[in-house]
Amino acid sequence: MIKNDLYLKALRGETVERPPVWMMRQAGRYLPEFMALRDKYDFFTRCQTPELAAEITVQPIRRFPLDAAILFSDILVVPQAMGIDFKMVESVGPWLETPIRTMEQVQQIEVPNVEDTLSYVFDAIELTLLKLDNEIPLIGFAGSPWTILCYCVEGKGSKAFDIAKSFCFRNPEAAHLLLQKITDTTIAYLKRKVEKGVSAVQVFDSWGGMLSPEDYQEFSWKYINQIVEALSPLTHVVVFGKGCWFALEEMTLSKVSALGVDWTIRPEFARVLTNHTMTLQGNFDPARLNSTPETIKKMVNEMIERFGKDRYIANLGHGILPNIPLENAEAFIRAVVDWKPN
Ligand code: CP3
Numbered sequence: 526m527i528k529n530d531l532y533l534k535a536l537r538g539e540t541v542e543r544p545p546v547w548m549m550r551q552a553g554r555y556l557p558e559f560m561a562l563r564d565k566y567d568f569f570t571r572c573q574t575p576e577l578a579a580e581i582t583v584q585p586i587r588r589f590p591l592d593a594a595i596l597f598s599d600i601l602v603v604p605q606a607m608g609i610d611f612k613m614v615e616s617v618g619p620w621l622e623t624p625i626r627t628m629e630q631v632q633q634i635e636v637p638n639v640e641d642t643l644s645y646v647f648d649a650i651e652l653t654l655l656k657l658d659n660e661i662p663l664i665g666f667a668g669s670p671w672t673i674l675c676y677c678v679e680g681k682g683s684k685a686f687d688i689a690k691s692f693c694f695r696n697p698e699a700a701h702l703l704l705q706k707i708t709d710t711t712i713a714y715l716k717r718k719v720e721k722g723v724s725a726v727q728v729f730d731s732w733g734g735m736l737s738p739e740d741y742q743e744f745s746w747k748y749i750n751q752i753v754e755a756l757s758p759l760t761h762v763v764v765f766g767k768g769c770w771f772a773l774e775e776m777t778l779s780k781v782s783a784l785g786v787d788w789t790i791r792p793e794f795a796r797v798l799t800n801h802t803m804t805l806q807g808n809f810d811p812a813r814l815n816s817t818p819e820t821i822k823k824m825v826n827e828m829i830e831r832f833g834k835d836r837y838i839a840n841l842g843h844g845i846l847p848n849i850p851l852e853n854a855e856a857f858i859r860a861v862v863d864w865k866p867n
Contacts, residue, residue: 526659527659527660527661527662527724528659528660528661529592529660529661530662531543531544531545531592532545532547532592532593532661532662532724532725532838533662533724533725533761535783535804535835535836535837535838536725536761536763536782536783536804536838537782538802538804538835538836539835540835541834541835542834543829543834543861543862543864543865544829544832544834544835544837544838544861544864545592545593545838545839545861546591546592546838546839546840546857546858546861546862547591547592547593547594547595547664547838547840548585548591548840548841548844548845548854548857548858549595549765549840549841549843549844549845550845551595551845552581552582552584552585552595552597553844553845553847554847555845555846555847555848555849555850555851555854556585556588556851557851558584559581559584562577562580562581567613568599568613569599569602569605569612569613571597572597572598572599572602572645572646573645574645575645575649575651576652578596578597578598578645578646578649578652578653579597579649579652579655579656581597582594582595582596582597582649582653582656582663583653583656583657586657586660586661588851588855589854589855589858590858590859590862591661591858592661592662593661593662593663593664593724593725594653594657594661594662594663594664595663595664595666595727596646596649596650596653596663596664596665596666596718596723597649598646598649598666599613600666600667600668600672600673600729600731601613601619601668601673601676602643602646603643603667603668603707603710603711603714604673604676604677604707605642606637606639606642606643606710606714607634607635607636607637607706607707607710608634608635608637609621609625609634609677610622610623611676617681617682618682619676619681619682620680620681621676621677621680621681623680624677624678624679624680624688625677625678625703626678626688626692627696627699628696628698628699628702631699631702631703631706632702634703634706635706636706636709636710636713637710639710639713639714639717640717643714643717646714646718647717647718647721650663650665650718650721650722650723651721651722654721654722662723662724662725663722663723663724664723664724664725664726664727664763665715665718665719665723665725665726665727666726666728666729667711667714667715667726667728667729667752668711668728668730668731669728669729669730669733669745669748669752669764669766670704670705670708670711670745670748670749670752671730671732671733671736671744671745671748671749672729672730672731672732672733672745673707673711674689674693674700674703674704674707674744675689675732675735677703678692685735686732686735689732690735690736690740693740693744700744704744704748705748707748708748708751711752712751712752712755712756715752715755715756716755716756716759719756719759719760723760724760724761725760725761725762725763725782726760726761726762726763727762727763727764727765727785728749728752728753728762728763728764728765729765729767730745730749730764730765730766730767730769731767731843732767733745733746733766733767733768733769733772734766734767734768734769735768738771738772741769741771741772742772742775745766745769746772746775746776749764750779753779753780753781754779754780757780757781757782761782761783762780762781762782763781763782763783763784763785763806764776764783764784764785765784765785765786765806765807766784766785767787767842767843768787768789770786770787770789770790770794770795770798773786773795773798773799774798774799774800776799777798777799777800777802777803782804783803783804783805783806783838784799784803784804784805784806785805785806785807785808785840786805786806786807786808786842787807787808787842788807788808788809788810788811788813788842789842790808791831792805792808792828792831792832793831795807795808795832796832796833802836803836804836804837804838805832805836805837805838806837806838806840807838807840807841807842808828808840808841808842809824809825809828809839809840809841809842809857810841810842811841811842811843811844811845811846811849812846814841814845814846814849814853814854814857815848815849815853816853817853818852818853818855818856819856821853821856821857821860822856822859822860825857825860825861825864826860826864829861829864830867834864834866839861841857
């Protein structure tokens with residue numbers, strides 16, 4: 526049994542004394558101990574070495590009273606396992622020498638045996654669970670098929686992912702074949718993570734908000750929902766779609782346990798769109814962690830009052846930024862942990 530099960534209680538919709546809290550990208554560049562390892566090992570070495578991934582996962586847990594850990598890894602390990610050779614280039618980010626832009630290329634992509642190709646992730650889960658010693662739950666994650674396609678077609682990050690969108694609209698057959706291959710790989714990958722002991726899985730649709738509501742259905746939600754259908758009998762599934770407020774109503778009809786929201790939506794409106802029944806996660810503007818600790822505390826209290834303490838997981842509306850002072854990250858977490866009803 527996990528000793529602090531606040532996060533799981535919130536996913537189950539149970540009454541809690543206070544909301545649980547964790548931060549997207551909590552194992553990251555704002556932590557000096559993360560930067561020390563970053564100086565020694567390149568990004569994918571950190572992901573692929575179970576001892577390093579486990580150590581990085583617990584770094585923020587040692588420092589802060591967080592209610593969940595998220596496994597240190599990346600969404601791009603899935604396309605890598607499919608033979609798509611992503612690199613992480615300093616000051617560029619994800620980089621693919623030969624982007625996927627034709628049907629011929631898509632046909633050559635394999636749905637791998639994840640047991641072999643991603644064994645290092647499963648080993649990292651094992652080591653991390655030993656370190657966590659049942660104190661708090663461990664979250665596993667994957668990128669949404671659409672978000673992975675964005676990087677595969679674009680070859681790198683982008684402001685609007687125009688090339689990825691053009692590919693889908695000009696070549697829908699190839700796009701759908703690629704999305705289905707990513708989906709099949711992701712389902713196998715997440716199922717194995719659950720077998721290895723993660724308590725929930727989160728799907729990151731970081732670029733879903735680039736699509737119109739109609740295109741979102743066709744190119745993103747349709748595939749995310751296959752993942753939700755396959756995983757929800759086995760574990761809690763959380764979907765975070767950045768900029769995807771327009772899809773919240775549809776998502777609420779699915780078998781997710783919770784939905785993540787970013788800071789551009791008012792808590793009250795998110796509650797309306799999700800029928801007042803869904804557990805919601807979010808939505809502090811990550812840039813607001815640049816405010817003073819006093820202001821952060823005040824804003825966190827307001828956020829909790831507005832979402833309500835139940836069916837709520839306090840989090841940022843996207844990943845923590847690299848330049849955030851440690852005391853400000855701590856102020857965010859402590860404000861939730863110390864929260865008391867009025
Ligand atoms: O939340 C956590 O702490 C778990 C670890 C995690 C990472 N990436 C580690 C990471 C998670 C959940 C991700 C997900 C991820 N990766 C997403 C979806 C979430 C989101 O933020 O939108 C995306 C789009 C990626 C792809 C990716 N990986 C990008 C765009 C970058 C940033 C590149 C850059 O240079 O800014 C990465 C690198 C990355 N992944 C870092 C970390 C801590 C920072 C780079 C480093 O440490 O060298």
